[in-house]
Amino acid sequence: MSGRKLATLGAVSGAASQALTGALCGALPGTPAGLIGGAVTRAIAGAVFGVIAAGALVAQANAAPIHAAPIHKDLHFNVSARAGVSVNNAYGSISVKPSSGNTVSINALLFSDKVEVDSNQTGNRVDIQTHLLPGATVDSGRVDYEILVPADASITLHSSTGPLRAEKLHGDLTLEGADATVDVRDITSAHVHVKTLNGPVTLTNVQDGHVEVDSLSGDVTLNRVTGPLVQVISTSGGINYIGDFGDSGEYRLTSHSGNIEATVPETTSANVSASSVRGEVHDDIPLQPRTHTAFIVKQGSAFVGTMGRAAVSSTVVLRSFSGKIHLSKRTSK
Amino acid sequence: MNCVELHHSLTEIEDGSRPDQRAHLKTCPECSALVAELNLIAATATELQAAHEPSPRVWNSIEIALRQEGLIRAQHAGRSLLPAFSSRWGWARWMAPAAAVLLLTVGIYIRQHSQPQQIASTYPVARPDATDLPIAGLNDDDLMQEVAQQSPATQAKYTDNLRRVNQYIADAKSNLAAYPNDEEARRSLLAAYQEKAMLFEFAMDRSLP
Numbered sequence: 001m002s003g004r005k006l007a008t009l010g011a012v013s014g015a016a017s018q019a020l021t022g023a024l025c026g027a028l029p030g031t032p033a034g035l036i037g038g039a040v041t042r043a044i045a046g047a048v049f050g051v052i053a054a055g056a057l058v059a060q061a062n063a064a065p066i067h068a069a070p071i072h073k074d075l076h077f078n079v080s081a082r083a084g085v086s087v088n089n090a091y092g093s094i095s096v097k098p099s100s101g102n103t104v105s106i107n108a109l110l111f112s113d114k115v116e117v118d119s120n121q122t123g124n125r126v127d128i129q130t131h132l133l134p135g136a137t138v139d140s141g142r143v144d145y146e147i148l149v150p151a152d153a154s155i156t157l158h159s160s161t162g163p164l165r166a167e168k169l170h171g172d173l174t175l176e177g178a179d180a181t182v183d184v185r186d187i188t189s190a191h192v193h194v195k196t197l198n199g200p201v202t203l204t205n206v207q208d209g210h211v212e213v214d215s216l217s218g219d220v221t222l223n224r225v226t227g228p229l230v231q232v233i234s235t236s237g238g239i240n241y242i243g244d245f246g247d248s249g250e251y252r253l254t255s256h257s258g259n260i261e262a263t264v265p266e267t268t269s270a271n272v273s274a275s276s277v278r279g280e281v282h283d284d285i286p287l288q289p290r291t292h293t294a295f296i297v298k299q300g301s302a303f304v305g306t307m308g309r310a311a312v313s314s315t316v317v318l319r320s321f322s323g324k325i326h327l328s329k330r331t332s333k
Numbered sequence: 334m335n336c337v338e339l340h341h342s343l344t345e346i347e348d349g350s351r352p353d354q355r356a357h358l359k360t361c362p363e364c365s366a367l368v369a370e371l372n373l374i375a376a377t378a379t380e381l382q383a384a385h386e387p388s389p390r391v392w393n394s395i396e397i398a399l400r401q402e403g404l405i406r407a408q409h410a411g412r413s414l415l416p417a418f419s420s421r422w423g424w425a426r427w428m429a430p431a432a433a434v435l436l437l438t439v440g441i442y443i444r445q446h447s448q449p450q451q452i453a454s455t456y457p458v459a460r461p462d463a464t465d466l467p468i469a470g471l472n473d474d475d476l477m478q479e480v481a482q483q484s485p486a487t488q489a490k491y492t493d494n495l496r497r498v499n500q501y502i503a504d505a506k507s508n509l510a511a512y513p514n515d516e517e518a519r520r521s522l523l524a525a526y527q528e529k530a531m532l533f534e535f536a537m538d539r540s541l542p
Contacts, residue, residue, distance in 0.1 A: 160538070178535040179490075197494055197535050214531050216494050233524045236497045254524050256501035275517070277508055319517055321504045 070144075075106040075119050077126045082171065084125040085149050089159040090115075090132055092142040096155055096166040099148035106147050112140035162199055200237075219258075234258045238323070242330070245270045245314040252317045259323045262316070263330045269308030274318035274325045276301055283327040303327075339364050343371070473499070479536045494532055501525040 079102055087094050092111070099105060104126050108117045114136035118129040132141045138161065149155065154172040157164050162180025166173050172191040175182050182194050185204040194201050194213045201213055201220045209227035213220050217236045226246030232239050234255045241262040245251050247269065253260050264270070264285070271290070274281050280301070287305025306313065318325050334342070334357040342354055349358055349368040358365045473495055480491045505522035512518045 158538075176535075178538070195531055195535075197532065198490060214527065216498065216528055216532060233527060235494070235501050235525075235528050252520075254521060256497070256504065256525070273517075277504070317517065319521060321501070321508070321521075 071110040071113070073106075073108040073110060073117050075108070075117070075128070077104040077106075077119075077121050078102060079104055079121075079124050079126065079150065079153070081150070081152060082124070083150060083153045084156075085128075085147070085153050086126070086156040087128040087145055087147065087158070089128075089130045089143055089145060089157075090136075090141050091138050091161045092130070092144045092159060093163050094145045094147065094157045094159055094165070096147045096149060096157065096169065098151040098168045102150055104147070104149050104153070106145060109144040109146075111142040111144075112136070114140040115143055117143060244268045245316055247314060249314045250317075251314055252319070254317075254319045255323045256320070257322045258320070260318050260320055260325045262318065262327045264307075264327070265330045267308065269306075269313035270316045271306050271313050272316045272318070272327065273304040274302060274327060276320040276323060276325050278322040279320050279324045281325045285327060285329050336361060336364055343368070476533055476536050479533075491532070491536060498525065498529045498532055501528060 081102075083102075083104065085096075085104055092109075106117075106119070106128060108128075110117065114133045116131040116133065118131045120127045120129075128145070130141070130143045142161075149169070149171075151169050152171045153169070155166060155169065156174040157166070157176070159177045159180050162177045163183065164175045164177055164180050165183045166175065166187070167184070168186045170188045170190050172193075173184065173187065174191075174193045175184065176195045177199055178197040180196055180199040182196060182199060182201040183204075184192060184194070184202070184206065187203075187206045187209060189208045190206075191210040192203065192206055192212070194203075194215070196214075196218045197216045198218050199215070200218045201215050202223070203211065203213070203221070203225050204223045206222075206225040206227065209225065209230070211222075211225060211227055211230045211232075213222075213232045213234075215232075215234045215237050218234075219238045219240070220232050220234055221240045222230065222232070222243065224243045225241070226243060226249060228249050230246075230249060231252045232241075232254065236257045237255070238258045239253045239255055239260045241251070241253060241260075241264075244265050245268055251270075253262070259279075260274075272283075272287060274283070278301075281303055283303050283305075285307055287303065287307055290304050290306060318327070334353045336357075339349075339354060339357050339361075342351065343349065349355065349364075349372075354368075358368060476491065476495060477488070480488050483491075502522070502525040505518070505525040509515070509518040509522050
């Protein structure tokens with residue numbers, strides 16, 4: 001136990017002893033404090049409080065000790081082009097940025113001695129594993145990672161709590177975390193796969209990507225995300241797309257009860273179909289109607305049409321059961 | 334030793350180091366080249382094995398598939414295809430492959446329902462009914478049992494997510510029934526099951542030591 005904690009406990013001890021003295025006197029109505037004598041009362045109170053304090057100390061010793069200062073651990077690995085880096089973290093953040101050379105640098109911040117960081121390099125692959133020791137909790141088992149990798153490395157990140165961040169990379173990315181906030185930005189020519197249960201997902205400036213996002217109840221925001229395939233599946237989280245849908249990709253935004261909002265510039269070219277079984281559907285952009293559709297277009301619950309140049313356009317499918325769907329034009333600032 | 338005998342002998346001593354093998358290899362450039370190639374492949378394969386060792390989940394999936402095919406039986410002792418699991422959570426490790434099997438089953442189910450009626454009547458097949466989840470040994474009780482050791486707040490989240498995803502599946506099923514020729518309706522049902530599989534996957538991950 002740190003000195004500061006002991007000092008605090010000592011201060012509390014004095015106040016609590018006095019309070020306990022009063023309580024003892026009150027609990028013995030036939031024996032006023034003056035009759036028993038202040039010394040006796042104080043002795044009993046001191047003994048009782050001593051037992052309580054000792055119990056608290058034992059309990060503290062058995063609980064997962066958390067260091068006053070987190071433990072730093074640095075790891076470095078030499079890799080070649082297109083390396084693979086995997087980080088499996090039970091609790092805590094993982095942030096990945098590009099390095100200048102062919103080196104994978106791991107800076108880990110361990111929040112207690114109830115957790116360890118295991119590493120392994122096999123060929124051109126680096127695996128980092130957070131190892132929880134017996135008694136570790138969400139707090140004491142936390143490790144925050146800051147990682148530098150060659151920009152072309154393939155990255156796999158997993159953390160239950162997150163947050164997970166990756167930026168300025170062009171290797172494939174896989175990010176998973178039940179409650180993790182996911183933030184991915186400035187990615188080019190890569191597969192980006194994200195899975196969360198509750199955490200919100202934000203993808204910003206992902207170009208030429210093969211993007212697949214599954215989020216059960218977390219909101220998903222895609223800002224300037226384009227590529228051959230952009231697919232979002234959400235059960236109850238909202239889906240917000242801001243961008244121009246590229247020029248030849250397939251964009252599928254699907255939700256059960258979450259709202260879907262797509263905001264596009266006027267120059268967008270896309271074949272759009274939108275349908276909500278029980279929700280409302282609105283489009284603020286004039287669409288050229290299509291005669292052949294895969295489903296029955298009911299006014300107010302679906303729309304189908306082409307915006308911009310049909311010859312150079314992406315396919316956009318917006319689908320929900322009870323969520324609202326809104327396609328709107330981005331206003332120039 | 335002739336060439337045929339050498340080829341047979343390579344199944345026992347595959348690097349050609351036996352004295353009679355060496356004697357033949359000195360006089361036969363074709364066999365010598367063959368053995369050199371085999372040695373090269375063997376050396377390279379070792380490196381590949383180290384660099385691309387599949388994850389335990391891959392082995393899980395392979396083993397569960399082999400069991401379902403009846404090609405292997407459960408091993409009670411000795412080395413298994415699977416990495417050793419603690420008995421407490423052993424059953425839970427099957428959730429990921431079970432989820433994969435569930436998705437496969439649903440995919441087949443959807444595909445079967447998407448075939449034209451004429452084909453369906455020509456080739457009658459047993460179709461899973463609405464209670465198709467137990468097919469993969471995957472049910473909601475298993476999920477809640479898996480997260481039973483977690484905090485009440487976490488359990489509440491899983492309960493809520495389970496309710497939402499089950500509603501998603503129910504809606505997707507009824508919509509597909511109403512519009513059986515709608516490709517997007519089929520995709521939605523698959524997406525709903527995908528969400529449920531993900532929920533199980535995360536529940537399993539939480540229990541990892």
